Amino acid sequence: MKAEPQVAERATGASQAPLIALAGVTRSYHNGEIETVALAGVDLEIHAGEFVAIIGTSGSGKSTLMNILGCLDRPSAGRYRFMGQDVSNLGPDELARVRREDFGFVFQSYNLIPGATAAENVEVPAIYAGVPPAERHARAAELLAELGLSDRTGHRPNQLSGGQQQRVSIARALMNGGRIILADEPTGALDTKSGDDVMRLMRELSDRGHTLILITHDREVADHADRIIELRDGRIVSDPGPCDPTPAAERFEPHVDRSSPAGELLEALRTGLRSLRANVFRTVLTLLGIVIGVASVIAMLAIGDGARQDVIDRISAMGSNLLTVRPGTPNMRGRDVTATLAIEDVRAIRELPGVLAALPDMSGSATVRHGNADHRTSANGTSADFVIARTWPVARGTFFSAEDEARYATVAVLGRTVADALFGAADPVGEYVVINNVLFQIVGVMSPMGSTSWGRDQDDVIFVPWTTGSLRLFGQRHLNSITVAVAEGHDIDATQAAVHASVLARHGGVEDFNIRNMASIIERVSETQQTMTILLGSIAAISLLVGGIGVMNIMLVSVTERTREIGVRMATGARQRNILQQFLIEALTVSALGGVIGVGAGLGTAALIAWLGTPIQYSLAPVLLAFGCAFATGLVFGFLPARKAARLDPVTALASE
Incomplete structure (x- = not known):
């Protein structure tokens, strides 16, 4: 990476107030009556500009410690102060703000969004910070160019090598400044050369003044750091203490959140449409239920409005010269039958x-x-x-x-x-x-x-x-x-x-009998026209309801399939409302699009039926009713999956397969 001019040297780590301070931090998990202790009374201070490696074997608690340090998880006991603020008092959106403004994550499995390009993956943190599109496009292009990926900005993750994907992940971590870089086994999935390249990038970031916290089980990787902390059975067994940070060449200015409700909705719409395009087959299946429901409502109501004349014609075809004698008094309409x-x-x-x-x-x-x-x-x-x-x-x-x-x-x-x-x-x-x-x-x-x-x-x-x-x-x-x-x-x-x-x-x-001729039957048919129309509309509305349930099921499946993506978005600073908006807009977009197609299909079906000889009557009310119901279906049935996605725990979401 290119060198930058140095500014005044900072005080040594020993004399500087700690950026991160953990006191007696414990993290335990419960599975029924069984309690598993991942961290047991960890005391730790990390100062700005340090390059720290936390090393330990599998099960030592190092990943749990990283999740707590990155505000992805909360300690069961103890206190975690970040920049002097006790994070235990912060709500989910406030923790998202901390991650968005100060942390950048580099994961062993990269955790890139599959349907997004390299540039779009890098831009994710800036989206939730409210950075205007043109500005974040330029920033993403600059970062990718610095990391040697200027010719890969439009490539998706499956078109990149492991080393290239990890560099995209590093660029994403730097998008909002990356005051603190948390790297969890960043070389674990890479070959030796790619791993060496990544660690060289880490050292350059440290030299520029970024605080690096490296999680690894590999002693050779840990040796790149200035301070090595060894973790065993959830306890720190070795820590030389804060070291003098490298003179910094980069300032980290206070973050200004430029997000707005309108901007958030627009970005949620773009993200939702991108996701729908990435899963075309599933989107079509979801659309199908809404299309069938809306088309059924419109076509059946059109048929219902023309049904009276059709019934009259059919009765006349059976014989207009018929009388029917039935048991029962005339006034009882056949109910007092003997x-x-x-x-x-x-x-x-x-x-x-x-x-x-x-x-x-x-x-x-x-x-x-x-x-x-x-x-x-x-x-x-x-x-x-x-x-x-x-x-x-x-x-x-x-x-x-x-x-x-x-x-x-x-x-x-x-x-x-x-x-x-x-x-x-x-x-x-x-x-x-x-x-x-x-x-x-x-x-x-x-x-x-x-x-x-x-x-x-x-x-x-x-x-x-x-x-x-x-x-x-x-x-x-x-x-x-x-x-x-x-x-x-x-x-x-x-x-x-x-x-x-x-x-x-x-x-x-x-x-004790009554007689009716065809005229009386036709009269009764005319009286029941409205009932028949409502009945047909109700039956068709059931199809629309089933379509709505289909939207909910598909969206729930989508949430399950994209749980890790949700975790990545939360790790990069997405608020709960951002996730809620994204999935809700996806459901509304599918329902609205299905409504439009359904209206066309319903009118076309009615026209075809009319062409085949069935009386049809068109009116605007069924069209507006069907489309309005489709949109409401997306809102109602899309809310539950969207809320489920928004309430996911970031750590649980990132750990999903």
Whole structure:
């Protein structure tokens, strides 16, 4: 490194107030009831400008002592005074300030941030000191040039040799001045030549007035220092005492913290975006959950707004000339249901003018089995006139006949869904199935009708003669309902009045039934439009919630994977709020970006569905709601991982693998 002009010599270490003073410092760790003592009553003074080596075997407590000296850890007992101030009274952010202003760390494993370049790694301490970008860029370039790395500023750690990485680590330690350099086994992972180069740099730093504290187990490395302190079993067993420091050529001016809230947020945003770019695959997976959630909300609400007309169209397609007679008084809407409808009512209705067909209806759930395949479906007992009344043709085979009804035949017609579930591509006509333990022969398969707008699969059904169903499947004689098809050219309201009069007369004047035509059904569909829309939106919101949980899980994984990076940032002076901001901004950025993409995907999906023929209605409210929820999701679900990262202990974080 280049020489600098000397200033007035300082007093000897013996006459100078100690920079670092430890008195009776003890550090112990507890694992259940087991206590491990790493330091046992250490007394130590280190003066400004000294080059001190702390040597000891593995387990002697030297790394624990370094962590305490560097304000990464706190003693269990005793007192540590730094520049005359008792550090035990300092909070986490105040300790971060001390590390940021006065300490520089050089680690055996370098502890460089993998996704950052050499220059960006060097700049980390200056970021938390509030140094403007242009100034810290120039400072980092200058330091790397002095250390012979001017052509490696844009290289990432995995593109550098071990010796080059350690020099980057030294440059980082000097970024904010480096009044005190703490080097933990700085040559432990280096070859002999690289190790000699690093120790030569250490001596040059000492000559410039930096206070160097070297932690090592190697006596040859320790011999480079002016003072060697030997540690054994947590106690100092050898210490020649403070020595005369080398005349200093560098002054360490009081640090001025230039950080500001706006600057901190901007730097947190830059750091967060850099981290997201470094983990593109994980970022995409996190985005996916938010995108799906937002797109689902927008698309489903758009579908919900257009669902009413779709339902009306589908009901009309089933037959706009239908009447439905149900048990129960009209005012109770079918809730006061009694077994009031019988097959005789059907026969009486069939004799009325204007009636094309009258269908008895018995229904219930059933388990259908063929071979090793089972399927849970709905069984419907009806009459042979079903295909006439409902205009629902048979695709294969035939529908059962009136003769089948009369002789209680065990025959069945399958809906398309049931046929596919039990037989796949094979033709089921003529085959046998077991319905609720009763053997039936399949005589036909209905043509596909598709699902209703409210999601019911119309093809998931099996039809049997009502006589057979009453005797063999349902165990009842009363009907669930009666469907009446009005002949073309006849007034549906007049026919409804005639049906009402006929059934009322048969029931002795007791109105224990109600009749609805398609107009009333359409009216009820219109009334439930808003409910359906809210339901669809709620279901989609669950996807957004799941996406938020995914953000939290990924961020927790990110915190776990980047624990050492967090430790490095804390060692270089990051406050708790800096770590909190970084991870929270990462979560918000992912959620906001996912929200934007999700809005586009939702609108695109709605447009595609509209192009395919489903009625769609666009509105601004769902878009704003979905994006706002995505942003709030990032804030809420990103806070817990961010807080966890901010509250990590620096020593524990640095020790993680």
